[in-house]
Amino acid sequence: xxxxxxxxxxxxxxxxxxxxxxxxxxxxxxxxxxxxxxxxxxxxxxxxxxxxxxxxxxxxxxxxxxxxxxxxxxxxxxxxxxxxxxxxxxxxxxxxxxxxxxxxxxxxxxxxxxxxxxxxxxxxxxxxxxxxxxxxxxxxxxxxxxxxxxxxxxxxxxxxxxxxxxxxxxxxxxxxxxxxxxxxxxxxxxxxxxxxxxxxxxxxxxxxxxxxxxxxxxxxxxxxxxxxxxxxxxxxxxxxxxxxxxxxxxxxxxxxxxxxxxxxxxxxxxxxxxxxxxxxxxxxxxxxxxxxxxxxxxxxxxxxxxxxxxxxxxxxxxxxxxxxxxxxxxxxxxxxxxxxxxxxxxxxxxxxxxxxxxxxxxxxxxxxxxxxxxxxxxxxxxxxxxxxxxxxxxxxxxxxxxxxxxxxxxxxxxxxxxx
Amino acid sequence: xxxxxxxxxxxxxxxxxxxxxxxxxxxxxxxxxxxxxxxxxxxxxxxxxxxxxxxxxxxxxxxxxxxxxxxxxxxxxxxxxxxxxxxxxxxxxxxxxxxxxxxxxxxxxxxxxxxxxxxxxxxxxxxxxxxxxxxxxxxxxxxxxxxxxxxxxxxxxxxxxxxxxxxxxxxxxxxxxxxxxxxxxxxxxxxxxxxxxxxxxxxxxxxxxxxxxxxxxxxxxxxxxxxxxxxxxxxxxxxxxxxxxxxxxxxxxxxxxxxxxxxxxxxxxxxxxxxxxxxxxxxxxxxxxxxxxxxxxxxxxxxxxxxxxxxxxxxxxxxxxxxxxxxxxxxxxxxxxxxxxxxxxxxxxxxxxxxxxxxxxxxxxxxxxxxxxxxxxxxxxxxxxxxxxxxxxxxxxxxxxxxxxxxxxxxxxxxxxxxxxxxxxxxxxxxxxxxxxxxxxxxxxxxxxxxxxxxxxxxxxxxxxxxxxxxxxxxxxxxxxxxxxxxxxxxxxxxxxxxx
Numbered sequence: 001x002x003x004x005x006x007x008x009x010x011x012x013x014x015x016x017x018x019x020x021x022x023x024x025x026x027x028x029x030x031x032x033x034x035x036x037x038x039x040x041x042x043x044x045x046x047x048x049x050x051x052x053x054x055x056x057x058x059x060x061x062x063x064x065x066x067x068x069x070x071x072x073x074x075x076x077x078x079x080x081x082x083x084x085x086x087x088x089x090x091x092x093x094x095x096x097x098x099x100x101x102x103x104x105x106x107x108x109x110x111x112x113x114x115x116x117x118x119x120x121x122x123x124x125x126x127x128x129x130x131x132x133x134x135x136x137x138x139x140x141x142x143x144x145x146x147x148x149x150x151x152x153x154x155x156x157x158x159x160x161x162x163x164x165x166x167x168x169x170x171x172x173x174x175x176x177x178x179x180x181x182x183x184x185x186x187x188x189x190x191x192x193x194x195x196x197x198x199x200x201x202x203x204x205x206x207x208x209x210x211x212x213x214x215x216x217x218x219x220x221x222x223x224x225x226x227x228x229x230x231x232x233x234x235x236x237x238x239x240x241x242x243x244x245x246x247x248x249x250x251x252x253x254x255x256x257x258x259x260x261x262x263x264x265x266x267x268x269x270x271x272x273x274x275x276x277x278x279x280x281x282x283x284x285x286x287x288x289x290x291x292x293x294x295x296x297x298x299x300x301x302x303x304x305x306x307x308x309x310x311x312x313x314x315x316x317x318x319x320x321x322x323x324x325x326x327x328x329x330x331x332x333x334x335x336x337x338x339x340x341x342x343x344x345x346x347x348x349x350x351x352x353x354x355x356x357x358x359x360x361x362x363x364x365x366x367x368x369x370x371x372x373x374x375x376x377x378x379x380x381x382x383x384x385x386x387x388x389x390x391x392x393x394x395x396x397x398x399x400x401x402x403x404x405x406x407x408x409x410x411x412x413x414x415x416x417x418x419x
Numbered sequence: 420x421x422x423x424x425x426x427x428x429x430x431x432x433x434x435x436x437x438x439x440x441x442x443x444x445x446x447x448x449x450x451x452x453x454x455x456x457x458x459x460x461x462x463x464x465x466x467x468x469x470x471x472x473x474x475x476x477x478x479x480x481x482x483x484x485x486x487x488x489x490x491x492x493x494x495x496x497x498x499x500x501x502x503x504x505x506x507x508x509x510x511x512x513x514x515x516x517x518x519x520x521x522x523x524x525x526x527x528x529x530x531x532x533x534x535x536x537x538x539x540x541x542x543x544x545x546x547x548x549x550x551x552x553x554x555x556x557x558x559x560x561x562x563x564x565x566x567x568x569x570x571x572x573x574x575x576x577x578x579x580x581x582x583x584x585x586x587x588x589x590x591x592x593x594x595x596x597x598x599x600x601x602x603x604x605x606x607x608x609x610x611x612x613x614x615x616x617x618x619x620x621x622x623x624x625x626x627x628x629x630x631x632x633x634x635x636x637x638x639x640x641x642x643x644x645x646x647x648x649x650x651x652x653x654x655x656x657x658x659x660x661x662x663x664x665x666x667x668x669x670x671x672x673x674x675x676x677x678x679x680x681x682x683x684x685x686x687x688x689x690x691x692x693x694x695x696x697x698x699x700x701x702x703x704x705x706x707x708x709x710x711x712x713x714x715x716x717x718x719x720x721x722x723x724x725x726x727x728x729x730x731x732x733x734x735x736x737x738x739x740x741x742x743x744x745x746x747x748x749x750x751x752x753x754x755x756x757x758x759x760x761x762x763x764x765x766x767x768x769x770x771x772x773x774x775x776x777x778x779x780x781x782x783x784x785x786x787x788x789x790x791x792x793x794x795x796x797x798x799x800x801x802x803x804x805x806x807x808x809x810x811x812x813x814x815x816x817x818x819x820x821x822x823x824x825x826x827x828x829x830x831x832x833x834x835x836x837x838x839x840x841x842x843x844x845x846x847x848x849x850x851x852x853x854x855x856x857x858x859x860x861x862x863x864x865x866x867x868x869x870x871x872x873x874x875x876x877x878x879x880x881x882x883x884x885x886x887x888x889x890x891x892x893x894x895x896x897x898x899x900x901x902x903x904x905x906x907x908x909x910x911x912x913x914x915x916x917x918x919x
Contacts, residue, residue: 100677101673101782102780124679156598159626159629160594173872173873175867175869175870175873176866176870177870179846179847179865180780181778181779181780181811182781182811183586183590183810183812183850184849185586185633185853186858186862186865187862187865187871188630188878188892189584189597189629189632189634190630190873192628192629193625193626193627193630197626201625212679212681213681242650242653242718243719244718265722266721266725268722268725269719269721269725273719313617313620314619315618315619316540317537337620341540342621370617370619370623372623387624389622392614392615393615393624394624396607396880397624397625400625400876403879403880416623
């Protein structure tokens with residue numbers, strides 16, 4: 001799949017841009033495999049200008065570039081059409097500007113979410129990003145995959161928390177959108193376009209976020225409930241009472257359903273809410289339990305997957321029925337965000353994948369849901385679109401990809417409908 | 420609400436005087452019926468303006484009755500190469516709905532149905548001509564509401580809110596329109612209907628809903644929208660704090676934000692605004708006060724009370740001379756009355772006023788307030804400030820008399836200088852009103868040529884012929900005759916070299 005006619009010349013040109021410390025040695029390149037494809041070269045630029053030059057060069061030479069953060073989500077997406085350069089963004093890890101009293105921060109995209117949160121914690125602040133494995137997941141990767149964890153109920157999706165962005169375009173130009181103030185409607189909101197675009201439109205190099213204060217007190221409680229119906233019913237009840245819930249998710253590994261809830265706020269509000277939650281849980285026949293802590297391993301998507309993980313989106317009111325339908329296909333593990341209507345289900349490697357896929361697509365379609373193959377051994381990606389769903393606006397998405405990236409430089413083929 | 424409160428029209432610029440081609444009009448009549456196509460000059464007058472300075476007559480106004488008709492109108496426009504401007508209630512504050520010469524205006528006033536309220540999933544499906552306040556009214560029986568609350572919410576439409584990414588006092592905690600729109604159906608420039616986004620979370624694909632919101636009618640015309648509804652909070656407390664000096668109030672705002680409290684709303688009125696309000700409705704503000712803050716906190720009982728206590732303590736520390744609390748809906752309504760009547764009240768101070776919409780980082784609020792007064796003093800203009808202080812979003816209202824053409828020129832220059840000052844401290848030229856016609860030539864102050872070129876990629880992907888709302892958002896240096904004279908002068912003097 002990789003055709004480089006003059007690998008040495010390209011290597012030299014890249015070396016000139018990023019210097020010897022910016023080239024990953026050959027023996028480490030195996031770690032940058034995507035769906036069974038290896039890049040010809042892995043570069044680690046140290047500045048926005050270097051990223052711009054690397055991409056400019058790739059565009060001129062007609063090469064395919066795939067940007068990398070911590071690699072926790074590289075299993076998501078279709079098999080790339082071509083893959084010559086792996087662009088490891090993790091040396092761009094500086095905080096550009098943090099004015100604590102403004103509650104805003106600008107960071108480079110290669111910063112890990114954990115580093116970012118740690119810096120903010122010193123000021124009693126945090127940012128509403130909660131990807132799985134935050135010690136490895138980078139800010140850029142979290143935005144590019146648009147992954148939102150259990151904290152989305154209170155803090156929202158990454159799209160709701162970003163206020164400015166700087167990207168390198170597929171021809172190497174540097175462009176920004178948004179700004180550094182929390183409210184801003186000047187120009188098109190291109191931040192939104194890049195979030196969840198899986199590195200197919202531009203490489204995110206910097207992002208500015210609005211911040212929220214760290215709650216003064218928090219408690220995690222888990223409650224086991226006999227059925228999905230009861231778990232989702234309890235979640236819904238908590239939503240309606242507007243208890244100060246920071247995160248809320250559900251885990252299931254064949255036994256009872258475990259609803260995990262992190263309450264956060266002032267000490268008074270948390271302890272009052274604990275009592276309320278306790279009383280409610282009893283109404284729903286719940287019993288105290290331990291969180292299973294399976295969220296990150298199911299929701300991350302490693303570049304080399306051994307298992308099958310499917311992601312389901314349905315209207316929250318249809319989630320219970322949809323989960324029940326999926327259990328008939330005997331997944332080993334499921335996690336869900338009941339208030340968002342999102343669930344992930346996992347099957348072991350030896351399971352008959354094509355069979356499960358066919359039945360799961362059918363089951364989810366019954367509830368007007370959307371099914372995405374979140375991770376699977378790459379041989380099953382052959383000949384199919386892992387995103388399953390064809391958005392009605394697909395022609396416009398294609399047009400946007402064509403105008404942004406006419407040469408197909410960035411992550412070619414990885415997105416919805418192989419864009 | 421017009422910034423030229425109680426004014427007649429300004430009969431000058433951009434009037435359409437060219438010949439009217441009857442053929443496209445007949446095509447339009449065939450789609451929507453003769454009754455819903457307006458083309459007599461006296462009928463068109465009602466559509467030549469929004470709530471800003473500029474005016475211009477369209478060629479015709481069409482009032483489609485369905486999404487299909489909007490799409491068909493677009494097909495006609497496309498066939499004849501006629502520009503199209505979508506229009507909601509015309510309450511916009513950046514000239515976004517001011518028609519361009521010879522255009523067709525699509526009014527959404529007949530597309531005003533609430534199609535569905537889904538309490539189980541906290542969603543509403545509405546047509547674009549539905550009034551903002553009517554969404555919350557329809558959702559109220561289910562204990563839900565629609566959060567974005569622009570001051571014109573009793574008059575403005577959801578379609579217009581989406582076009583401008585409208586804000587409002589409660590956006591401090593809940594975000595602007597963009598955070599509350601899940602999916603939209605649009606009519607494209609080519610006249611196709613297309614759904615963007617999905618009511619389902621994490622639907623794959625580029626976030627096209629996200630770029631349509633705030634695109635000011637330049638990419639496509641929204642024909643339906645799926646909105647997120649929120650449950651009403653169990654406890655709400657409104658705090659009114661009265662300060663002797665505007666600096667103290669500004670410091671209190673910075674103090675509250677820096678303390679890590681995110682109130683639902685955090686609004687400020689300065690001395691001129693207070694005087695106007697008191698002369699108008701007697702809201703109980705001491706007329707000699709320098710500034711008042713209106714702060715709203717909400718959540719479960721303990722949360723709201725805890726935050727209210729902290730807020731009160733910070734205001735005391737900043738020398739608040741009086742603090743009043745409202746707990747019941749009636750008490751809270753009374754405290755809000757002054758803020759809500761503020762714009763109406765300004766009409767008492769001068770024949771006209773011009774609303775600005777700048778944003779600064781919140782720590783720069785004391786500094787920018789000082790500069791606003793200083794700049795207005797230099798121009799000899801009186802200013803009354805109503806601010807979404809918690810967001811750093813200021814609305815200086817410059818008072819003047821429109822019958823004095825010299826005053827108009829000074830107002831526009833003064834406004835440009837204030838916005839420039841916002842940009843210089845790291846802010847932006849619009850927090851919630853949009854760029855529209857009015858501020859497009861200031862865009863190079865905050866965006867580089869490459870930034871704007873990339874935005875053009877998006878424009879051209881949707882609307883390669885520039886038929887949808889031309890002369891908006893993008894600077895128009897290419898055709899100077901399209902720029903209003905005062906704006907051209909300012910651009911020559913202040914920019915566009917200045918880029919941050």
